Amino acid sequence: MARLSLETAIRFLKGVGERREEAFRRLGVATVEDFLYHVPRRYLDATRVTPVARVRVGDDVTCVGVVEATRVLPTRAGLRIFHAVLRDDSGRLECAWPGQAFLERQIRAGQRLLVSGPVRHYHGRQLAPREFVILDDGDEGSASGSGGSPGAAARPEGGSRAPEGRAGVVVPIYPATEGLSHRQIRRLAEQHVSNLLSLVVDPLDDTLRAELPDLASALGGLHQPSSLDEAEVGRRRLAFDELLEQQLVFARARALAKRPRSGIAFGLKRTLTTELRKVLPFSLTTGQRASVREIVADMTASERMHRLLLGDVGSGKTVVALFAMLLAAENGYQAALMAPTELLAEQHAATLTRLLAPLGIRPELLIGRLGSAERRAALVRVGDGGARLVVGTHALIQEDVAFRRLGLVVIDEQHRFGVEQRATLIEKGEAPDVLLLSATPIPRSLALARFGDLDVTILHGRPAGRQPVRTAVRTEQAREGVYAFLEQECRAGRQGYVVYPVIEESERADLRAATTAHAQLTERFSGLTVGIVHGRQPSEERERTMRAFRDGEVALLVATTVIEVGIDVPNATVMVIEHGERFGLAQLHQLRGRVGRGHDASHCILLAPHGPGRERLRAFAATEDGFRIAELDLAERGFGELAGTRQSGAPDLKFVDLVRDLDLLERARAVAARVIARDPGLTAPEHRAIRERLLRRHARAVELFRVG
Ligand code: ADP
Ligand code: MG
Numbered sequence: 001m002a003r004l005s006l007e008t009a010i011r012f013l014k015g016v017g018e019r020r021e022e023a024f025r026r027l028g029v030a031t032v033e034d035f036l037y038h039v040p041r042r043y044l045d046a047t048r049v050t051p052v053a054r055v056r057v058g059d060d061v062t063c064v065g066v067v068e069a070t071r072v073l074p075t076r077a078g079l080r081i082f083h084a085v086l087r088d089d090s091g092r093l094e095c096a097w098p099g100q101a102f103l104e105r106q107i108r109a110g111q112r113l114l115v116s117g118p119v120r121h122y123h124g125r126q127l128a129p130r131e132f133v134i135l136d137d138g139d140e141g142s143a144s145g146s147g148g149s150p151g152a153a154a155r156p157e158g159g160s161r162a163p164e165g166r167a168g169v170v171v172p173i174y175p176a177t178e179g180l181s182h183r184q185i186r187r188l189a190e191q192h193v194s195n196l197l198s199l200v201v202d203p204l205d206d207t208l209r210a211e212l213p214d215l216a217s218a219l220g221g222l223h224q225p226s227s228l229d230e231a232e233v234g235r236r237r238l239a240f241d242e243l244l245e246q247q248l249v250f251a252r253a254r255a256l257a258k259r260p261r262s263g264i265a266f267g268l269k270r271t272l273t274t275e276l277r278k279v280l281p282f283s284l285t286t287g288q289r290a291s292v293r294e295i296v297a298d299m300t301a302s303e304r305m306h307r308l309l310l311g312d313v314g315s316g317k318t319v320v321a322l323f324a325m326l327l328a329a330e331n332g333y334q335a336a337l338m339a340p341t342e343l344l345a346e347q348h349a350a351t352l353t354r355l356l357a358p359l360g361i362r363p364e365l366l367i368g369r370l371g372s373a374e375r376r377a378a379l380v381r382v383g384d385g386g387a388r389l390v391v392g393t394h395a396l397i398q399e400d401v402a403f404r405r406l407g408l409v410v411i412d413e414q415h416r417f418g419v420e421q422r423a424t425l426i427e428k429g430e431a432p433d434v435l436l437l438s439a440t441p442i443p444r445s446l447a448l449a450r451f452g453d454l455d456v457t458i459l460h461g462r463p464a465g466r467q468p469v470r471t472a473v474r475t476e477q478a479r480e481g482v483y484a485f486l487e488q489e490c491r492a493g494r495q496g497y498v499v500y501p502v503i504e505e506s507e508r509a510d511l512r513a514a515t516t517a518h519a520q521l522t523e524r525f526s527g528l529t530v531g532i533v534h535g536r537q538p539s540e541e542r543e544r545t546m547r548a549f550r551d552g553e554v555a556l557l558v559a560t561t562v563i564e565v566g567i568d569v570p571n572a573t574v575m576v577i578e579h580g581e582r583f584g585l586a587q588l589h590q591l592r593g594r595v596g597r598g599h600d601a602s603h604c605i606l607l608a609p610h611g612p613g614r615e616r617l618r619a620f621a622a623t624e625d626g627f628r629i630a631e632l633d634l635a636e637r638g639f640g641e642l643a644g645t646r647q648s649g650a651p652d653l654k655f656v657d658l659v660r661d662l663d664l665l666e667r668a669r670a671v672a673a674r675v676i677a678r679d680p681g682l683t684a685p686e687h688r689a690i691r692e693r694l695l696r697r698h699a700r701a702v703e704l705f706r707v708g
Helices: 017-026 032-037 101-105 150-154 182-197 215-223 228-257 272-279 286-300 317-330 342-359 372-384 419-426 444-450 476-491 514-524 539-550 585-592 614-621 626-637 639-643 662-678 685-697 699-706
Strands: 042-045 060-074 080-088 091-098 112-121 125-127 131-136 170-173 306-311 334-338 364-366 389-392 406-411 433-438 455-459 469-474 495-499 530-533 556-559 572-577 602-607
Touching: 032 182, 032 215, 042 228, 060 091, 060 101, 080 101, 080 112, 131 170, 131 182, 170 182, 170 228, 182 215, 215 228, 228 444, 228 662, 228 685, 228 699, 272 317, 272 342, 286 306, 286 317, 286 433, 286 455, 306 317, 317 334, 317 342, 317 389, 317 406, 317 433, 334 342, 342 364, 342 389, 342 539, 364 372, 406 419, 419 433, 444 455, 444 626, 444 662, 469 476, 469 614, 476 495, 476 572, 476 602, 514 530, 514 556, 530 539, 572 585, 585 602, 585 614, 585 626, 602 614, 614 626, 685 699
Parallel strands: 091 125, 306 433, 306 455, 334 389, 334 406, 364 389, 406 433, 469 602, 495 556, 495 572, 530 556, 572 602
Antiparallel strands: 042 170, 060 080, 060 112, 080 091, 112 125, 112 131
8 A cells, every 4th residue: 555645535434445434524524634633532530440349339430351251130110221241351240221221232242331320229239320431342352461450541651652452541532423423433433543643844943832742743643642631732722723724814904904004004193082081071991091002003004004902881982992092083084883773873862962962973874764855965075185084874785875084983783794884984085094993802712713813902991980770580479570570660761671582482482572571561551652563574674673762652561683783772670581591691791782871760670480591690790891701602502503604614722612712722822913914925944834734724814924
């Protein structure tokens, strides 16, 4: 057979062949290299194997032995129990799996088995395995000799780098598939991995990989670790590789986006911005001041700004953005602020009009609702530069909207716009600065992974004097009491929300859907106006109801999550969330941010059944810190889903666990920045291997690095 290389098809690996090729394909393994990266999903730590003679009733143990006999016994209750007798050097132990007679087809005499679970008293000692692993089939392995002394597995010195047919101290469990068991994969790995590792060339030299092990040792440690720690060190190396690739792509994208602008150089004029500071009805929070400083530094630098301002709901992002807009304005440029809904745009326009009145600046509002004469007049002012600040919706990106001198684009709730929409507005200026706003607090790790190609400013804290929102978790039994409270608040002139996870009964039969509830609540709260908004309504109808709610004409608003974004009704003091258990924590936080915006005490009541999900709701109720909640959310949902890598054409972060790997991410980001600054196209010889890997694995890298 020809010599193997990493690109060799997996079927040429001895013991694979055409028979197992298809099964490997299902596991995503096509080549020898894929095989090396097909690492164990987890490990059983057999370092604490108990000799069966020492097993005591009441212990929870792990044992390794040869199966001496098996049988299935029926009980009087009609349950069929699978039994196996396990033997090691020290003695024999009975294992029993109630109701799992099917194991008869898997566990057979002669096999070496690892079992772990509690030991109980039943005609003597009996182990009830929670888990078992067939270490080898006595008939095919070279079990003779080593198989006869299974206790060896318990001795670290005997188990490291396990030879064929003997368990290592740490038993790797591989992702398996039909026709290819984890055992078979383990045997192949034992047979081949150490040879294959000699083919591995590390694309990272010592300086790039910092203190992490070289690639071959990392892979070796993952396949055949002598301790769980060794496997973990190996995982971290592969995680670092993934993060570094991702951050290299981001660093390159950032460098390209920030190329020196043609012409615009904002100066620190301190005219409008200083005046605004004087007339603001409040002083900026520490967080706001820090954010303004970062943005101003960025705007006055010679490169374009490409920045994300990330702040919790109510943290006061609008004012921060306003400083940026005035900086552009005092330099003779126009600034545009785009919001996802008319209501939000109107709200921003009203805020800006109020704050800027003393400065003699009137923001222009450009939304779809304008009459045609109004619109024409607005377009003229935008076109001749008379409008210095322009606030609007998608109406801003219509073809006939032309700015005279657009220097700054601010996009509120940026995730609600597509890439194209944002680009369309940006292209209405000549390389304007860009500030994106997001009210979704996320941990820094996630921000770096998801928005790595932007600079990120995190706005911490919130204005003082805001009412805390008291959050309670209640069951169905409390419903009447909750309604009574809701009614009392509304009758006192305040307003409330009732939020549902779905729209129609048919979508999830077990949910009390918003539409049904709207009818019921209208009846229950006779004399109060109950409105409804949901995503299936035409948007005009939805906005009309929202507006009525804002103006106090609707007391109680039944809604789906469409109210998450932006709406600011300080008079609303209660939010009831039905089926709280169905919402993600971050989403609950967004919803809760709709109340507590005025002077009155506010409440958020989560209705949820008893059950395991309640703990997380209690944790949610205990804090109002969006970044803290985002961390809980991250821990709950896992990094991959939240990072949204799939949409960005980047490979999955298979090995990364960002709850644990934040340090790796920071390191990868620093290394990537250093590398790209020195060698923007990754063309230096020492970067060739990384470049090749990137181009192979990362769709976006192909565009970004092609130009070299
Ligand atoms: P968000 O970050 O959610 O967009 P906003 O910009 O809408 O928050 O601000 C929320 C509210 O807080 C607004 O009513 C705003 O006027 C007010 N606000 C902003 N900054 C301050 C401050 N420094 N002190 C007091 N109130 C502030
Ligand atoms: Mg806002």
